[in-house]
Amino acid sequence: MTTVAVKPATMAQALTRALRDAMAADPAVHVMGEDVGTLGGVFRVTDGLAKEFGEDRCTDTPLAEAGILGTAVGMAMYGLRPVVEMQFDAFAYPAFEQLISHVARMRNRTRGRMPLPITIRVPYGGGIGGVEHHSDSSEAYYMATPGLHVVTPATVADAYGLLRASIASDDPVVFLEPKRLYWSKDSWNPEEPAPVEPIGRAVVRRSGRSATLITYGPSVPVCMEAAEAARAEGWDLEVVDLRSLVPFDDETVSASVRRTGRAVVVHESGSFGGPGGEIAARVTERCFHHLEAPVLRVAGFDVPYPPPMLERHHLPGVDRILDAVGRLQWEAES
């Protein structure tokens, strides 16, 4: 292995590298999905894998998502570690029955005798000008399904580390890849033994004392930007990147909110019945007497994801986050 200089890599490249390293490390790892082989996936995340490991290890399947996940269940029953690609968020819906009724329940059903180490990669979220059904944020469905881990990276390094950890997990992981961060770059040395991030730990991306922004995936960079902008208003915002929605890192989140006394949950997914409700509720349960204001939510509207030309109105941006921070009852302070 030759040493290369640390250079910027995209999140997509880090994901490819994670798949490649996982396949090299463990012959049980199999990649499967629509167009993942010859084409390398519509986002090129599986680029080169079929060539390097052969079509038996990186397989173009027929076009049927329930079939893909259902056969992956059988493969996992026989000891393989399938990594399944769903081409877009909304195209995972045909596989819901397999996901909810089997993937999430097989270990429990068999009292631990038949675990299913399946990783389900789902490119999710909007902001890429996709037409209908190409921009859904479907994490609420996965969060509400016991038996699944739900993981989503926001940085290039986490994309690598969390995907490795997900593939290594003996339980099924829904691995949500924020589409619009695929081409985001970061200085990251792909030749360094990259850390395999443990699943279930949130991270404080930016410390601050005024209020906590609780967020994940595609909204992390937006929150970082908002935190920068907030300085002009005199607010010093802390940004917590959840990284894993299930398990949920109550410890890190609660510690932050107890410190700041105020919190806003930020995500692209719709607000009603979305992840923010759960997060706000549990933060409030745990930090009630530390809260100066109710935990607020900045989220997508409760509408089907809009068409490309209108999506900017839907996505939670810096202004909306700052508006919410402004409503955190600062007068209570004085």
Next chain:
Amino acid sequence: MTTVAVKPATMAQALTRALRDAMAADPAVHVMGEDVGTLGGVFRVTDGLAKEFGEDRCTDTPLAEAGILGTAVGMAMYGLRPVVEMQFDAFAYPAFEQLISHVARMRNRTRGRMPLPITIRVPYGGGIGGVEHHSDSSEAYYMATPGLHVVTPATVADAYGLLRASIASDDPVVFLEPKRLYWSKDSWNPEEPAPVEPIGRAVVRRSGRSATLITYGPSVPVCMEAAEAARAEGWDLEVVDLRSLVPFDDETVSASVRRTGRAVVVHESGSFGGPGGEIAARVTERCFHHLEAPVLRVAGFDVPYPPPMLERHHLPGVDRILDAVGRLQWEAES
């Protein structure tokens, strides 16, 4: 029509009556699903409809839930009002793509030109000793899907009124029928012009001043019982039956909590990512300065629904509700 005395009827009978009246009132209403015709449904809710209205109006379909809902979409496109039965909660999962990607979005997709007046009846919840996949509480999935109404009755009268309203709605309604209340009885005069309840209004089932229990469907009777039991502890509990999860009746719920200053959300569905998070979060957003304690949740555990012999440990019962009420920081009072 002859006048009959008010006599006890079961919720199942009220539902049958609602279907029958709706079919008689509007030839566009069609009932379809597995075993709904000759057999009258596994819960006998469609009993007699095929005989009275013919198999074209109450149709035994092939065994395929996506096909049932998908063809219902086409029927609705042509002006019919399909009422679809999903045999059990977990057997609605194969129809999720049709539900999320089409049923919930067709009106919006066509800027109102192609509404889909489909009612999807889903027997849900546990407590009936059902084997795996027969006791799921899947309302979180439906709540997180903009474009759907989500309705669930808790009384015999509401079963009639809300089902009539759902069928009359020009929008798709997921109508969740609490399985274990099918055989619950109530004095109800099926010959009286029964009220068609508007969708979206919660109702205070019992007024009280100490704290509010916010609940719906199968947990309503449990909360009523808990409220009775609470009197012994000196608590005078208010019980709000939501009846409709979407739209959500913020007005009624917030007014109650502002009055009592304390609230517990009670449902069978799992806690994490379940309806309670949304409800607690929005109540807190609206009533923060009236709250003496964080809004607590009493819910099913975050596990796949247990087998019959263990379900009593899972279901939220009177004791757990009273425990939660006890944790509402009454010391703050003094």
Next chain:
Amino acid sequence: MTVMEQRGAYKPTPPPAWQPRTDPAPLLPDAEPYRVLGTEAAAKADPELLRALYAQLVKGRRYNAQATALTKQGRLAVYPSTTGQEACEVAAAMVLQERDWLFPSYRDTLAVVARGVDPVEALTLLRGDWHTGYDPHEHRVAPLCTPLATQLPHAVGLAHAARLKGDDVVALAMVGDGGTSEGDFHEALNFAAVWQAPVVFLVQNNGFAISVPLAKQTAAPSLAHKAVGYGMPGRLVDGNDAAAVHEVLSDAVRHARAGGGPTLVEAITYRVDAHTNADDATRYRGDAEVETWREHDPIRLLERELTGRGLLDEAGIEAARQDAETMAAALREQMNQDAVLDPMDLFDHVYAEPTPQLREQRDQLRAELEAEAESEGGTHR
């Protein structure tokens, strides 16, 4: 008599002396795809129909080229072209009566336009200003359907509903070779056959599902062979032979209209362009293969037939080209105008009446836009 009675009362399960419920033989497709152009059957084809098909093919080809060009100019977000598949697109629209319904897949804007929908409205989804631009009821065209195969049960349900109402309506549903692998394909065909619904399923087997070739999609003798498993006839047709596609689809529509039930038609064709403008087809197929298919081009095949029989001359060809250019110029001009957007549309059509929650959100966005407009010194468009 109800529809249910019409298709025969309930017969008990076959007793030990077993009988097939349907004779499979007539359901099986022929071994060779049906062809008209360049065969003896061509002599019987109506010259007017052939000329009309030709004009539509030429226009269709030009439409594909123009739409692809619009993606380069940023006027369309994306365009999945049907270059090479125009015979199927055009014939699918032409075989239907006004009262019939067309159920297109995401790729079939050309069929939608050929059915009479305004080309700009047909492209709304792909331009990105809204999901569906046209009123489905106006020309009886369902919205372009992005989730593959999910439109097939809709077509079955609509056709069934029409039949229940006593209306003489046929639905034609389009799907790709890849789409046949989805569970919805199976369930739709089964419901259609059990209900004897007046539907025609047109599978355009264009060789690929994005990068995945047919050989990885199915091991069936042909996709048309799937029909027998539902108890409906399967028909195999050369999808680049416009006259053949028109004839086979017309027969199937007539059969459905007469109460004969559904038909599955597989049209063998080829996607000459990449999957969409965003796709790089060289990653998964060679030029040689594409060239083979250019030889078998639908326009060329029909042109050869027409000129050979003296039904078309240079002037006719030129006239068709001119027509197509006029259409393209008009499309270009219309698409160069900015879409008219109303952000309030986000909230206004989710339900018949916005929920209280949506009203709050709408007010929030309106306030934001007003503030934005003010700070820009302008007014809210």
Next chain:
Amino acid sequence: MTVMEQRGAYKPTPPPAWQPRTDPAPLLPDAEPYRVLGTEAAAKADPELLRALYAQLVKGRRYNAQATALTKQGRLAVYPSTTGQEACEVAAAMVLQERDWLFPSYRDTLAVVARGVDPVEALTLLRGDWHTGYDPHEHRVAPLCTPLATQLPHAVGLAHAARLKGDDVVALAMVGDGGTSEGDFHEALNFAAVWQAPVVFLVQNNGFAISVPLAKQTAAPSLAHKAVGYGMPGRLVDGNDAAAVHEVLSDAVRHARAGGGPTLVEAITYRVDAHTNADDATRYRGDAEVETWREHDPIRLLERELTGRGLLDEAGIEAARQDAETMAAALREQMNQDAVLDPMDLFDHVYAEPTPQLREQRDQLRAELEAEAESEGGTHR
């Protein structure tokens, strides 16, 4: 050589000179269900096999009766009986090698028991103390599968994985006639054929899906005809003829093991009992139909053959009955013991490691149970 290479390199889409990818003729099922008993083929059948089948059938029938009786005594929550279908249940288990896998539907506890799983463990789901009672790896039997047809893709994936690993393993998956309408049936068969996975699909066509008769489920000539649409052979067999079912399934297993790919077998049988003990079959079918099928009972058919050929006498019949009674008595006794329950099981197997959230919930329940036990003056079991 990889499995992918084995099944032939990628061939470009059929060029204009079209060739069917597979010859459909050998895939089509015969017009009549295959029969052995009472035909000339019976003479070739191995007497030992016939006697073994007979013993199993008699035991199976008794098992069904016993399990149904246990529902009446409240010892089982529910039981879907396979009375009348024992030939299929028993043969499915008997044709497999130790290393093979069985994928049962929710109805197939008898096949699971015939494969060697402890009868009490096989009934755990239906007794209600847990979802699956046995270790699937011990006898290579997947959990009884409640959501219809969803087990079929599992079988395909497992068989494919075994093949990729170079293991000589076949999977046999069971499904009902109703289950064939589900999308998962379609997707599973298609994947199996494309991958040439060593799977055998056994459809028990028992005439009904709960109350829905086959005529409302499909319009196909037979369910076996569905095979051709996937490019796999379809076989039709008399499901009450144990020798025939055994032979057809054995052939299919051998074919799969030899690398020949999947087979779809339709066994025509009849559900003599109601759907489950909770069902009232008189609502949807008449006694006359049931009686017809009692004439064609699998035990009777085989008994007639064996006694006719002098392979079985009264003593043999009695011995088989005794064996069955012994099994039933043992089952009764075991099932009369209360299940051992541990409420902590609720939390311990959701994940390899319980999440912090689940640990909290487990502690809560433990505390509740301790409080309960204390107030009852007992201790927590």
